[in-house]
Amino acid sequence: MKILVTGGAGFIGSHISDAYIKAGHEVVIIDNLSSGRKENINPQAKFYELDLLDPKVENVLKNEKIQAINHHAAQSSVERSVSDPAHDANTNIIATLQLLQLAVTYHIEKFIFASTGGAIYGDQAPVPASEESPCNPSSPYAISKLSVEHYLKFYQKVHNLNCVTLRYSNVFGPRQDPYGESGVIAIFCKRLIENTAPLIFGDGKQTRDFVSVFDVVSANLLALDSDSSGIFNVGTGIETSILSLTEALVRLSGKNLEIQFGPPRQGEPRRSAIKYDKFKKQFGWEPNISFDAVLLETYKSFS
Ligand SMILES: NC(=O)c1ccc[n+]([C@@H]2O[C@H](COP(=O)([O-])OP(=O)(O)OC[C@H]3O[C@@H](n4cnc5c(N)ncnc54)[C@H](O)[C@@H]3O)[C@@H](O)[C@H]2O)c1
Structure with missing residues (x-):
């Protein structure tokens, strides 16, 4: 499969790109290197140094004949989202919406989205929180992630775009x-x-619920290979x-x-902390590292 990994020069996206390539997939990366690093980019991936808001992103989807999108590019600092919520919304909401429109135009088969289980539930949720726990985002960053989750439901329903949202706890590695x-x-x-x-x-x-980046990678491999869609916690519950x-x-x-x-x-x-029972039931995933x-x-x- 040919997969576009946005944020593939960043921490999590680069490990996912490595794993997809190892599994025999072709990987195309879009990253503006705002927090990502060139050294992280797998040499077998095709790299476009582009901001997701750049209209040239469309050429990448058109020319590369992308089949799946794994969307990890984001403004991922909670503090920055508080000091500059408009920048956060531009990167995390507007750029994602533009990508979703392109996903529909270019008949993308699967859209995987990195959301947050650490920030979306807020203090009122039971610990560990499940996907059914109420969301109480308390930062512009978490609000932007929850907004995108709502848009994904819309794109799934109206445009039949297969969307998997992975709500990570605190990833490390x-x-x-x-x-x-x-x-x-x-x-x-x-x-x-x-x-x-x-x-x-x-x-x-x-x-905090610390999940290893290698477990997050295996979650992204399973999400790519499955026809299932929906919102899933990816954490340890610990x-x-x-x-x-x-x-x-x-x-x-x-x-x-x-x-x-x-x-x-x-x-x-x-x-x-977040429960991962739903993801385990549907995908057979468990944090095992x-x-x-x-x-x-x-x-x-x-x-
Ligand atoms: N690290 C965690 O614990 C954690 C937890 C929950 C969710 N997430 C989500 O996972 C994803 C990856 O996080 P990470 O920790 O690897 O962060 P990261 O900052 O290392 O990676 C994000 C990448 O996106 C790129 N990027 C940012 N804005 C861009 C833009 N406008 N256009 C193109 N590229 C852009 C950056 O250069 C970087 O390479 C993010 O969506 C983040 O919100 C991370």
């Missing part, structure tokens, strides 16, 4: 940006390697406190550094 404001594992790995103590915002008892995660990282680094604590961040959820092994691989990848 090699190639994650260690200098962003999210991606706590990447940030702490880099700090430890640079002999700087990890800095926790708040008391560290806040929890809550890990930031403090216990940080202690594990300090241990594996072998460094004698004392964890630092700063003031809590405004608007951050206290607890977060050892947390500790991927943590070590991630740490080593930043050395």
Whole structure:
């Protein structure tokens, strides 16, 4: 199959591109390199350095005879979405809508969309949250992801576009940006390697559901190969406190550094985890890669 991976120079999109190529597919990447990196791009992929809002995107779909779209390009910073919600909406909503229109025009067989299970449910949801839990997005980023999910339902119903939405929890692994404001594992790995103590915002008892990028990749392989459509959580259902995660990282680094604590961040959820039962039932997916092994691989990848 010939697949367009948007955001294929980024953290998750580049791992997905690698896996699709390994599985024998042809991959075309569109990325504007705003947060992605050329070094992440698989040399066997055809790369177009383009912004998704650029009208030339249409030529890519027309000339490359794309059959499926895996849409991972996004403005993915919650903080930036708060400071510049219009930029967030332009990238995450408008550019996606233009891509969806092209998907209809060029008879795309499958559209896979990266949404968020970490940010979409909000604080009111039960922990772990299921797909049926109410959505209470509390940032422009999460609002934009939920908006696109609604558009996807529309495109599926009205244009018969087969859409799979994957709501990821907190994804971690090699190639994650260690200098962003999210991606706590990447940030702490880099700090430890640079002999700087990890800095926790708040008391560290806040929890997150950390899913390995390799499990996310296997979810994207299954989503491509199946005729199923709908919205699915992709996480582990396990809550890990930031403090216990940080202690594990300090241990594996072998460094004698004392964890630092700063003031809590405004608007951050206290607890977060998502159930993956629906995805397991329909696709047979389970997170099966050892947390500790991927943590070590991630740490080593930043050395
Ligand atoms: N990392 C996580 O924990 C997580 C969790 C839930 C959902 N997601 C979603 O998964 C997707 C990938 O996230 P990531 O962590 O790999 O982020 P990333 O920033 O590493 O990747 C995003 C990629 O999109 C590209 N991009 C951004 N705007 C673009 C535009 N207008 N045109 C073309 N390319 C553009 C960037 O250059 C980058 O390569 C995003 O949609 C994100 O919202 C990520």
